[in-house]
Amino acid sequence: MRRIRAAAVGAVTLPLVLTAAACGGGSSGHGGSNEQPKSLTYWASNQGASIEVDKKVLQPELDKFEKETGIKVKLEVVPWADLLNRILTATTSGQGPDVLNIGNTWSASLQSSGALLPxxxxxxxxxxxxxxxxxxxxGSTGVRGQDPAAVPLYSMAYALYYNKSMFKNAGIEKPPATWDELVETGKKLxxxxxxxxxxxxxxLSNNIHQVFVLGKQHGADFFTADGKADFTSDGAVAAVKQYVDLMGKDKIVAPGNAEYAQNQSLSDFANGNTAMVLWQTASATFQAQGMTEDEWGVAPAPVPSGAPGQGTATNSMVAGINLAVFKNTRNIDGAKKFVKFMTSDGEQTILNTAYGSIPPVKAAQQDPAxxxxxLAVLRDTLATSATAxxxxxxxxxxxxxxxxAVKELFAEAAAGRPATTESVRAKLEKAQQQMPKK
Structure with a gap:
């Protein structure tokens, strides 16, 4: 999933979804006549440097689909800050789109609502x-053993992007491969x-992506084998503290970054204000912000020691965007035709090239683009060292x-109060108490 910041209300709303979804309802513009409509509503997540960039990428493809099928697609690009709560509201009210993007990490949560087409x-x-x-x-389309709740659309992985000229000016010859090297390099920069x-x-969700990977490196999963929240293990606490310490203790992240939301760190990187950023599939965004390909490099995200791999050498979550259909759509046939179109070999090549992501469709991956x-770094990461x-x-x-919890710890670090093991554990205990009891 990419560039997500879900509002806290999501934690309150989701339990309501589980009971309300069974009540049925209809998507936006649905209900009434049984006649199949000649239109679809599509909520697309913000993948480009701006919502306007997404519209420029998507609208020609939607026009192509309309020409081929006679079905008009009404597009709305939804910012990540709003997307999860918009979807949760749609599952309870029945007033939503026919087809939508979901971050692949949400698949199981939204699957449990019963609102999505299996x-x-x-x-x-x-x-x-x-x-x-x-x-x-x-593997990131829903609970294992059940029919998927969505279909993969874009695949992504985290990597370390670095500014070549800033490295050269600081006398640094290669990107850091371990966290110790990153901190050492960072102090020079x-x-x-x-x-x-x-x-x-x-x-919020970028915070989760980073601490989940660090958690794997510390031997923590954040959930037990039977699905219970396990946020206060020593490994989970160490992971969160390590991430926040990059600002509070190591002082290689600007204190102002505590308030940064979607894409602001990418803008700083593109403008030469920061030398490195850990991000998923960012090349298209850098190009949209005026960087040329020879200005930046990409390397695998750091690991504790040695080479990336599975287990404690994990260096990315399995990132990506899935395409889902609300099962109460009045145009189920049109929705399936749209999913088929968007996941066709040709469209996969066009869309993933535009966004700098990797096609989850095997045939499209073979395209020289x-x-x-x-992209080789990202493909290797997805194949060998990423975990869902x-x-x-x-x-x-x-x-x-x-x-x-991580956001609050960053705010404290920015105010001159670096994280301690005790302060991190207290925040994570509070977070665990907010989870549903099993």
Whole structure:
């Protein structure tokens, strides 16, 4: 999932979804006549440098779909800060789109609402078959053992992006491969009003992505094998403290980053104010902000020691965007045709090239457009060292409450109160108390 900041109300809303979804209802413009409408409403998540960039990317493809099928698609690009709560409201009210983007980490949470169309064998066959998709992408489409709640659309992974000229001017020959190297390198770069590393302390889900990976490196999963929240283990506490310490203790992240939300760290990087950023599939955003490809490099995200891999050498979550259908749409056939169109080999090449992401469709991955050095790092990460976030119904609450805990710790660090083991554990205990009891 990309650039998400879900509001705290999500933790309150989701339990209501589980009871209200069974009440039925209709999507926006649905209900009344049984006549199949000749239009669809599509909520697209903000993938480009701005909402306007997304409209420029998507509208020509939607026009193409209308020309082929006669079905007009009404597009709304929804900012990440609003998307989860908009979806949760739609599942309870029945007033939502026909087709929508969801962050792949939300799949299990939204699946439990019962509002999304299950992608059983028949539905997959209608879009060309399940075996067209890369297995790792299908692994983040819902609870294992159940029919997926969505279909993969864009695949992404985290990497370390670095400014080549800033590294050269500081006498640094190569990007850091371990966290110790990153801190050491960062102290050489944080001077003269510039900072080594960008962060987005107010971006809740980015906070989760970073501390989840660090948690894996510390041997923590944040959930037990039976799906219970486990936020206060020593590994989870160490992971959160390590991330916040990049600002409070190591002083390689600007204190102002505590207030940063969606894309602000990318703007600082593009403008030469920070030398590094940990981000998922960011090349298209840098280009949209005026950087040329020779100005930045990309390397695997850091690990404690040695090479990236599984377990404690994990260096990314399995990131991506899924395409879902509200099952109460009045235009189910049109919705399936749209999903088939968006996941076709040709459209996968067009859309993933535009966004700098990787197609989750096997055939489209073979296009030369996805053989660049930058994308090779991301493909290797997805194949060898990325781990899916927990596919549990409470995942969206996890993003909200733990993401908020990290946000609050960043605010304290920015105010001159660095995190301690005790302060981190207290925040995580508070977050765990906000989770549903099992």
């Amino acid at each position: 992608w059983n064998a028949e539905n997959f066959e209608a879009i060309g078959g399940k075996d067209r998709f890369v297995p790792s992408a299908l 944080s001077k003269d009003g510039k900072w080594a590393l960008g962060a987005e302390g107010s971006n 996805f053989n660049t050095p930058a 976030l927990p596919q549990v119904p409470e995942e969206s609450q996890f993003e909200t409450v733990v993401g908020t």
